[in-house]
C-alpha cells in the first residue's frame with residue numbers, strides 16, 4: 694500500500710469482528726515495526742501481545758470497573774484539561790462517535806453502555822500493550838512508544854486489520870498487573886486494540902476532521 698493511502702486510510706476502529714488474528718500476522722507486524730526510530734536507537738518499548746482467555750478476562754473486568762464508575766488510576770499522567778480549541782476537537786470526536794451509534798446526548802444509559810464497550814476494547818481479539826522501564830526519562834521515551842504504536846497501526850491497516858489506541862485500556866492498571874507478567878519497575882503506557890474491523894459499522898465510517906494546515910504550521914524562511 695502506498696504510504697499516503699495508508700496514512701490517510703488508517704482510522705481508529707471502534708467495532709471489531711470477533712475473528713482471531715493469526716499469530717503469524719501479529720508477529721509479522723511487530724517484526725516490521727521494530728524498524729521504528731527511537732532516541733539513540735534505544736528501542737525502549739516493551740510490548741505484550743494479549744489474546745485469548747487472558748484478554749477476554751481483562752476486557753470483562755475492565756468493562757465492569759468502568760460501569761461501576763471506579764476511579765481510574767493510570768500509571769502515566771493523562772490530560773484532563775485542554776486549551777479551548779483542542780477541547781473543541783476532543784468533544785467533536787466524541788459527538789461524531791455517539792451520533793454514528795445513534796446515541797443521543799441525554800441518553801445516559803446509552804452513553805454508559807458505549808463507554809463499557811470502549812473498556813471492553815470494542816470487542817477486539819488482540820491487544821498490544823506497551824510498557825517502559827521506570828528508570829528512563831519517561832517523558833521522552835513516550836515519543837518512542839508513540840512512534841512504534843503508529844507504525845504498528847499502519848502496518849496492521851496495510852494487512853487489512855483495524856486498530857484503536859486506547860487510553861481506556863490502561864486506566865485500571867492493577868488488572869493488567871494481576872494478569873500479565875509485568876515487572877514492578879515497568880510503567881504501563883498504552884494499549885492498542887487490534888482485530889478485523891467491521892467495515893459496515895457506521896462508527897467505523899463517520900467523517901473525521903483535521904485542523905487546517907495553517908492552524909498548526911508556521912513557515913519561516
Ligand SMILES: Cc1cc2nc3c(=O)[nH]c(=O)nc-3n(C[C@H](O)[C@H](O)[C@H](O)COP(=O)(O)O)c2cc1C
Pocket residue numbers: 703704705706707786811857858859860861862883901
Ligand atoms: C494516546 C491515544 C489514546 C487514545 N485513547 C482512546 C480511547 O480511550 N478511546 C477512544 O475511543 N479512542 C482513543 N484514541 C483514538 C483517538 O480518539 C483518535 O486517534 C482520534 O480521534 C483521531 O481519529 P483517527 O484515529 O480515527 O484518525 C486514542 C488515541 C491516542 C493516540
